[in-house]
Amino acid sequence: xxxxxxxxxxxxxxxxxxxxxxxxxxxxxxxxxxxxxxxxxxxxxxxxxxxxxxxxxxxxxxxxxxxxxxxxxxxxxxxxxxxxxxxxxxxxxxxxxxxxxxxxxxxxxxxxxxxxxxxxxxxxxxxxxxxxxxxxxxxxxxxxxxxxxxxxxxxxxxxxxxxxxxxxxxxxxxxxxxxxxxxxxxxxxxxxxxxxxxxxxxxxxxxxxxxxxxxxxxxxxxxxxxxxxxxxxxxxxxxxxxxxxxxxxxxxxxxxxxxxxxxxxxxxxxxxxxxxxxxxxxxxxxxxxxxxxxxxxxxxxxxxxxxxxxxxxxxxxxxxxxxxxxxxxxxxxxxxxx
Ligand SMILES: NC(=O)c1ccc[n+]([C@@H]2O[C@H](COP(=O)([O-])OP(=O)(O)OC[C@H]3O[C@@H](n4cnc5c(N)ncnc54)[C@H](OP(=O)(O)O)[C@@H]3O)[C@@H](O)[C@H]2O)c1
Numbered sequence: 001x002x003x004x005x006x007x008x009x010x011x012x013x014x015x016x017x018x019x020x021x022x023x024x025x026x027x028x029x030x031x032x033x034x035x036x037x038x039x040x041x042x043x044x045x046x047x048x049x050x051x052x053x054x055x056x057x058x059x060x061x062x063x064x065x066x067x068x069x070x071x072x073x074x075x076x077x078x079x080x081x082x083x084x085x086x087x088x089x090x091x092x093x094x095x096x097x098x099x100x101x102x103x104x105x106x107x108x109x110x111x112x113x114x115x116x117x118x119x120x121x122x123x124x125x126x127x128x129x130x131x132x133x134x135x136x137x138x139x140x141x142x143x144x145x146x147x148x149x150x151x152x153x154x155x156x157x158x159x160x161x162x163x164x165x166x167x168x169x170x171x172x173x174x175x176x177x178x179x180x181x182x183x184x185x186x187x188x189x190x191x192x193x194x195x196x197x198x199x200x201x202x203x204x205x206x207x208x209x210x211x212x213x214x215x216x217x218x219x220x221x222x223x224x225x226x227x228x229x230x231x232x233x234x235x236x237x238x239x240x241x242x243x244x245x246x247x248x249x250x251x252x253x254x255x256x257x258x259x260x261x262x263x264x265x266x267x268x269x270x271x272x273x274x275x276x277x278x279x280x281x282x283x284x285x286x287x288x289x290x291x292x293x294x295x296x297x298x299x300x301x302x303x304x305x306x307x308x309x310x311x312x313x314x315x316x317x318x319x320x321x322x323x324x325x326x327x328x329x330x331x332x333x334x335x336x337x338x
Contacts, residue, residue, distance in 0.1 A: 004055065007239070008032040008076045008118075010063065010109060011083025013043035015194055015201035016124060016187075019232040020080055022195065025051035027236070034061035034072045034083070045196040063105030069112035076116070078239055081109045082124035084167070087160060088202040088329040094159040102163035103170065110174045110182075120181040122235050125168035127224055128161040130186045130249060131284045141287045144186075144247045160331075172246065181245075183238045187231050188224025188251035188286065192304050193311035200317065202329045207308055208317055209328040210261055213274040216328035220258045222283035224251030230298040234291055241294055248291045252298045254284065257332070267302065268309055271318070278334050 005028075012021050012033025024031050028051075035043045038060055046056060059072035063083055073079055084102040091097050106123065113121050132148040147169070153162035168184050175182030190203045200208065209216070231250055238244035255263075261273055288296070312318050 004028050004030045005078070006030040006032070006076045007078040007080065008034065008059075008073050010034050010061070010069070010072075010079065010081045011036075012046055012058070013040065013196075014082055015204065016082045016190060016228055016231055017080070018045060018195045019192075019228050020082070020235060021046055021056070022049050023229075023232045023236055025049050025055055028055075030055045030057075032057050032059055032072050032076055034059045034069070036060070036062055042196050042198040044198075049195075063101055063108055066108040066112050066115075069108055070115050073112050073116040073118055076118055078120045078122070079109065079113055079118050080122045080124075080235060080239070081106065084124075084163070086202040088205060088327075090330050091157075091159045094157075094163075098159045098163040099166075102167045106167040106171055107174075110171060110178075110180065113180055114178055118180070120183070120239060121171070121175070122239055123168065123171045123182060123184045124231075124235070125171075125184045125186050125247070126161075126164045127186045127188045127249060127251060127284065127286060128158075129165040129168045130247070131286065132156075132158065132161055141285050142249070143287050144249055144290055168247065183244050184247040185231070185235060185238070186247055186249045187226045188254065190226055190228050190231055191308055192228035193307045194315070197315040200315075204308070205327075205329050206332055207305075208312060209326050209332075210257070210264065210274055211268075211271045211309070211312065212318065212326045213272050213276070214326040214328060217276040217278055217334040218257055218274055218328060218332055219280045219282065219334045220256050220277050221280060221332065222254060222256045222285075224249075224254040224284060224286050225260075225301065225304075226251045227299055227301075227304040230296070233298075234296050237295055238291075244294060248294070249286050249288050250291055250296075251286055251288050252304075253301045254286060263301070264305060264309075267305060274328075280334075 061068035
């Protein structure tokens with residue numbers, strides 16, 4: 001019997017990555033998953049996934065250490081790289097907190113792919129790398145040809161967008177020069193249930209804050225959203241389709257936070273919801289037509305919201321057990337200096 005295709009997922013315990021590992025195992029892949037700390041309780045879910053006992057191997061690796069990545073990639077035909085920090089608070093040291101793990105980390109992933117003869121690499125970038133172009137024509141939908149302006153990011157101290165843009169550009173260029181098939185993904189805000197009940201990632205905290213409220217004022221941004229499971233599907237689709245190429249914007253719906261709150265109130269009327277919100281002139285209109293033309297079929301937003309709320313309930317996150325107020329991630333805060 002032929003052995004199953006073998007791939008590696010970098011940072012396998014993350015929100016997006018853990019769903020991807022689950023999906024790959026369910027499709028019969030042999031999966032290498034890297035984690036920084038095998039004892040971190042959030043990574044325990046990986047070994048409990050269906051198929052893990054026969055087809056999952058965990059590797060301790062850091063993206064800042066190319067050698068640890070190469071050890072995990074050995075024998076793999078493909079690699080998925082979603083492992084970069086997604087900060088929830090104001091960045092104090094951009095180089096250390098974001099630029100190094102995102103840009104140097106991606107460089108190390110690329111070089112480790114070359115060193116181990118990996119054929120195809122899927123990199124998770126962000127819509128943050130494809131939407132901040134002050135010269136983009138007013139009213140024109142942002143597609144894959146739109147790149148975030150790096151000088152604009154420096155001027156506005158938007159370090160996350162700067163790091164994601166530099167890393168994505170570098171990955172695509174490296175792929176062309178070195179014969180590595182690189183495909184990048186630019187997802188909107190990723191929401192949906194988590195696989196573990198131990199640590200909540202930054203984007204899920206936005207939804208949690210909307211439901212619970214707290215001390216922070218939400219800025220009513222118009223921003224694209226995508227379900228974490230649909231993002232995992234999209235990445236596997238692009239991995240399996242030989243014709244996939246370049247970058248893919250990956251978002252289902254885009255809406256004002258205010259409209260998201262109204263939709264959630266209509267679906268789940270029994271929560272308090274945040275009432276602190278101010279309107280801002282901030283609209284990001286994107287299209288995911290390129291991904292849909294590849295065959296991507298995302299679920300409806302209502303299903304994502306229902307599954308997210310069910311998850312929050314089951315995880316006990318809607319009760320204030322520890323008495324600590326819920327904080328809103330920095331990117332959506334109006335009182336962002338705090
Ligand atoms: N969530 C969103 O709304 C969103 C939107 C657009 C794009 N994205 C992108 O999607 C990807 C996954 O995001 P997520 O929401 O799943 O975030 P997450 O749950 O916080 O996962 C981030 C992962 O990166 C890993 N990581 C960070 N620094 C690392 C390092 N030095 N070496 C190895 N691994 C490292 C983390 O490992 P540890 O567990 O060891 O910390 C974790 O597994 C990121 O690239 C992010 O930029 C996310």
